[in-house]
Amino acid sequence: MIAAWRSVIERAQAAAAGRSIEVLAVSKTRPAxxxxxxAEAGQRAFGENYVQEARGKxxxxxxxxxxxxxxxxxxSNKCADVAGHFDWLQTLDxxxxxxxxxxxxxxxMPPLNVLIQVNxxxxxxxAGCNPEEIATLAHAVGKEPRLRLRGLMAIPAPATDMALRRKAFSRMRACFETLARQHAGIDTLSMGMSDDFELAIAEGATMVRVGSLLFGPRGRE
Structure with missing residues (x-):
């Protein structure tokens, strides 16, 4: 697993070609x-899908x-748990x-870092909002001092044609650039997973979410 992690980090850095890139280890269903x-090897950021499972870990x-x-x-009934125990929410919609x-x-606690999820x-x-709804959500987050808007997140359709995924990533980059012009502190575009993270990085991702390449196959993260 450590070798796989190091390989992913190296591949991500190579794809970023000098730009800053963060690998989020998607650890849903994986044992603590x-x-x-x-974590002991140096991985800091971990992503979980289910609040109750994450709380136990x-x-x-x-x-x-x-x-x-x-x-x-x-x-909505999990907002208190997320606000009290997470550093980032990537799925505000x-x-x-x-x-x-x-x-x-x-x-x-510091303000909760928030990404708007875009469908x-x-x-x-x-899940996720329409691109036309980003501005309204961003404005709402921006008014709350206990929240910090950081950017956008997306899970494009799992098309077998990588050209279609590239187009989706490109549309996300355009949304991200628009948001960055409208709000200060926008620095995170979370997109790309185990089978397409290098393509996502090439299209502007600053964070990729990788699960099966790190932990072994267990469904699509």
Whole structure:
């Protein structure tokens, strides 16, 4: 696993060609010991899909210096848990969650880093807002001092034709650049997974979410 992790880091850095790039280890369904192994090797950021599963891991790994990201859909009844125990939320997709997250973010913690999830391919089965809704959500987040808007996240359709994925990544980059012109502090474009992260980086990703290449195959992360 350590060798696989080092390989992914090297490939990501090579694709970035000198730009800053972060690899998020997607650890959903993976045991805490595997997370600990990577954390001790130097991996800091880990992504979880399910709040309850993540909370158990956070308790068992409290002695590790880990930056926790929620990368799965967020329900309103989980906002308090996310605001109180995560460093990043990558899946904000509707306005009603903003006030709840801000209300529950403890004053003792830094502002919660937030990415707006965009349904860039307009898939009915996938979460995320439409590109036209980004500005409204960004404005809502920007008014909350307990939240910090950092950028955008997307999971393009898993097309077998990589040219179609490239087009989706390119559209996301355009959305990201527009958002960056409108708001200060926008620095994160999270897109690309195990089978396409180098393509995503070539199209402007600053963070990629990699699971199966690090931990072994267990469904699409």
């Amino acid at each position: 010991q595997q997370i600990r192994t990577l 956070q308790t068992g790994l409290s002695d590790c210096s880990i930056e926790w990201h929620l990368v799965g859909p967020l329900q 509707r306005s009603k969650l903003v006030a709840l997250l801000a209300r529950y973010r403890p004053e003792s 860039i391919d307009d898939e009915s089965s996938k």
